[in-house]
Amino acid sequence: MHLSSFDFELPLSKIAQRPRYPRGSSLLLRIKETGLLDLKLTHIASNIGEGDVLVFNNTRVLKARLFGRCGNRAIELLMHKKMDKGLWHALVKPGKAVFKNSKIIISDTFVCTVVDKLSDGTVILSLSSEEEEDFASIEKYGHMPLPPYMKRNDDKQDQIDYQTVFATDYGSVASPTAGLHFNEDILEDLKKRGVEIEFVTLHVGLGTFKPIKSQDIRDHVMHEEWACIDERTSRRLNNAKRAGKNIVAVGTTSLRVLESAIDGLGMIQPMSGTTDIFITPGYQFNSVNMLLTNFHLPKSTLFVLVCAFAGERLMKQAYEHAIKGPYQFYSYGDACLIDLVKSG
Template identity: 45%
Template sequence: MNVDLFDFHLPPDRVALRPAVPRDAARLLIIDEQGRRDAQVRELADQLRAGDLLVFNDTRVIPARLEGRRGDARIGATLHKREGSRRWRAFVRNARRLREGDRIEFGRDVAAIATDRAADGSLALDFLGDEPVELLLDRAGVMPLPPYIAARRPTDARDADDYQTMFAAKPGAVAAPTAALHFTPDLIARLAKAGVGCATLTLHVGAGTFLPVKADDTDAHRMHAEWGRIDPATADRLNAARARGGRVIAVGTTSLRLLESACGEDGRVRPFEGDTAIFITPGYCFRAVDGLLTNFHLPRSTLFMLVSALMGRERMHETYAHAIAEGYRFYSYGDASLLLP
């Protein structure tokens, strides 16, 4: 499909630079068979049914953005995906100033060797020393806010908490599963009281999620692989919930993409561990999920293509036009939509 079909105009003042406080005070736009209505995330329990199961991503964002030098050249690196105990694939700013084998000094006794330049322009960084790379990143790295926020304000101490979900447990993501940022312990308690269950899986979100689609046609775009895991007990819970007539609702596109990667043609989710590069566009037949809670996405992005596949492209253009007109806040720190096809 032509990528232009997924374009729309978003006024810059609709981009949220901070999350709602408290988190579940964010607005919620609901799209279902009854039409469209406005609510708040804290009212989510009233919009779901007993027996429904929400699926969250329990990945934890690491401080994956680094600033360093190779001689006089300033080098910026955003880690993308772990490739070994001391090696990370990274998107590098000013990469033309680097040759394979060059040493980058990131300060605070953190250094890495650049190697293995890939066709997409990314480089592998081999971190030096004996300390775990996680400790090096805690010392020298900062939270990797999305470009549309980082370009408008600096990362600060608030982001260390704001850009983690309450489910964050397994370090490895370089972008947050932002739909889950809206959840609080109080909201989870209200959902439980209403008979709505919760389950978790792990998908370590990569920096590729921020990359624009540069191809003119969706068939020419290639997704970056991300590592994920669904354990056997979780797969059993998902299948049992649907067998009882409940709906499986992914919280975030990351959860949805992993669920669909792990699902067979029979609609049953299998245990999964490994990489997925699934790219969902209109025409895709959803097997694992019955709905999605997600934030509002970039024009021409793979994520707007995904929600268009779930709900219909024209309907999502109408939904986003309503959200823009009504002052909804967009992107990672913005408001949410509940999509129930």
């Protein structure tokens, strides 16, 4: 499968720099084998049946971008993953400015020391601060890790906009953006209509957004990301499956958790561990019937995934429709609700 098959032209004007306000007013493109339908996110309840299940990713985005100095050089850190108390894996820019034992001064009371510099240019950092918890130090001095295609600095509004209303445990360096469309009123309306709401966790790391560099996409290797489904949630999802109800993954991260937890009989098992699942066309989905997701980058693992979910022809048709229409793309963009199209 050649990478060029998943490319398309996207005008810069289609890349959302801010979400639609208020939260919940996004546009929604309904994508089915029988055609496309222009809707609004507020119409989602009429497209989900009583007893169907929406599965959200409840990870919380960490203000993982830190700015400091190493000697006379300005340094930017992206705190990627906590390895142990006071010990973190991070990306650093410029990488040539730091070495083993370099000290990066974030503030008078917050210092990151380079314990090791890895072959890929990332670093292992030892944190020293006045805060007892690492997360507290990073949250105090950090900035929201907006994607690089947003050509601006983060601000206070992003601390609201780039976090879902149901976020719980810190762990992500990017938002599970499909969940950003939902406010408390929409969630409550869904519940009143008999739609079940469940939560899984995938801490979004480098794996989700790592660009595909190999021309044959099958050669691409994902970074591992931590994921969790508890026993209660897996049991309720399996009960819904047995009852013939639709399982709707809200976001590609939720979908990847569910598919990582499928056993040989097509049932969703509890899990707590890492996943590096990379879904490409030809993959047989076993956990869900529908996917709600944003509009993704060309030649990305996420666009490859939606092509696997509904077929390349249909998704390219849908994206062409969205580009010609009023839809906005990427993290702060609009959403689409896609039916699973069985391959073969």
